[in-house]
Amino acid sequence: MTKLYSKFKQILHYKHYAPIANPRLIMTILAKNEEDIIERQILFNKAQGVDAFIVTDNNSSDKTLEIFRKYKDKGWILDIIEEKGENHDQSAWVHRMIILAKEKYNADWIINADADEFWYAKSGNLKNELSITARNKIFIPSYNMLPEDDSDYINFSNKIIKTFPKKTEALLERQSKLSKYSQFLKTIPKVIHRAKDYTMILEGNHDVLMKGFSFRHISKDISICHFNIRNRQHFKRKMIDGAKAVEKNLKLGKEIACHWRYFYTGYINNTLDLDTEYDKAVGKFCKDEIKKYNILEKDTKVKDFFEKTA
Numbered sequence: 073m074t075k076l077y078s079k080f081k082q083i084l085h086y087k088h089y090a091p092i093a094n095p096r097l098i099m100t101i102l103a104k105n106e107e108d109i110i111e112r113q114i115l116f117n118k119a120q121g122v123d124a125f126i127v128t129d130n131n132s133s134d135k136t137l138e139i140f141r142k143y144k145d146k147g148w149i150l151d152i153i154e155e156k157g158e159n160h161d162q163s164a165w166v167h168r169m170i171i172l173a174k175e176k177y178n179a180d181w182i183i184n185a186d187a188d189e190f191w192y193a194k195s196g197n198l199k200n201e202l203s204i205t206a207r208n209k210i211f212i213p214s215y216n217m218l219p220e221d222d223s224d225y226i227n228f229s230n231k232i233i234k235t236f237p238k239k240t241e242a243l244l245e246r247q248s249k250l251s252k253y254s255q256f257l258k259t260i261p262k263v264i265h266r267a268k269d270y271t272m273i274l275e276g277n278h279d280v281l282m283k284g285f286s287f288r289h290i291s292k293d294i295s296i297c298h299f300n301i302r303n304r305q306h307f308k309r310k311m312i313d314g315a316k317a318v319e320k321n322l323k324l325g326k327e328i329a330c331h332w333r334y335f336y337t338g339y340i341n342n343t344l345d346l347d348t349e350y351d352k353a354v355g356k357f358c359k360d361e362i363k364k365y366n367i368l369e370k371d372t373k374v375k376d377f378f379e380k381t382a
Contacts, residue, residue: 089208091204092181093203095180095199095203096177096178096180097182098122098173099183099185101126102186103127104132105132105133105309106187106188107134107135110139112226113187114148118148121193122183122191126149126151128153128154128166129152130157130160131158150177151176153168158317166184170267174267174270179267180202184277189214194294202264208268208286210263210265210290211261211263211289212262212263213261213291215233215371216232217231218232218368219302219354225302226378228374233369235258236361241256244358249352249357249358253335255300255354256367265280266282307353311336311339312339
């Protein structure tokens with residue numbers, strides 16, 4: 073009875089929002105040493121309907137900040153925050169950008185993206201769904217793009233659309249064919265949300281807290297191509313540098329960035345070889361099983377975009 077009453081109260085507080093015909097869509101980006109991908113990410117997402125960007129650079133030692141300044145001069149980036157913290161306080165840093173988007177730059181809708189995410193609408197524009205919905209947030213499926221040996225990530229043409237059956241996954245791990253934290257684990261959707269009634273971003277940008285109850289809704293128009301591992305060296309750098317940063321943030325639970333912590337702990341204790349773990353993470357030793365269970369789907373939308381605009 074108590075559960076039914078609680079659900080009834082939630083429904084009573086469910087808010088319908090008037091659709092906005094041409095919403096102002098702002099994307100926030102938090103980046104560190106992403107020179108190989110950040111310009112392409114900006115170009116692609118702008119073409120998909122993002123009006124402007126607010127970005128935070130966290131102590132990059134490569135050309136990431138220089139690229140941000142290029143697009144600030146172009147008028148695409150509204151604000152660049154140079155964050156000097158070394159503790160990967162992601163939720164606080166993203167929250168700061170959301171408040172800027174909402175209060176200074178009059179955003180209607182906000183995307184909080186990682187540097188390696190290419191947001192794509194089948195309809196041709198991210199705003200098409202946003203302009204007709206009465207919801208305050210929409211969850212977006214994310215698909216890891218499978219690395220291909222000796223290829224620029226932009227040419228990756230397979231996205232991972234399924235996980236292995238649990239028994240098969242466990243067997244592959246026991247046989248040392250698949251990493252505990254492989255590319256084939258179930259991905260968590262990301263979220264697009266209204267600026268109005270926003271209260272807090274959750275760690276990882278996977279959800280936001282809003283005033284008023286909202287039924288969970290997964291978009292059928294928008295998806296994300298996620299280039300989270302781009303090559304062997306990128307994998308090794310990401311696992312080491314990422315874990316070092318999150319370890320400095322004592323507010324984070326051990327479940328946050330657990331994959332970074334796992335690989336880094338094995339690396340410093342000499343119990344894991346990162347080259348072997350990369351091969352296991354990308355399925356190098358289980359190609360037959362990948363084919364058997366139809367884990368992959370051909371997807372060249374990002375590649376096609378850059379070939380057309382070259």
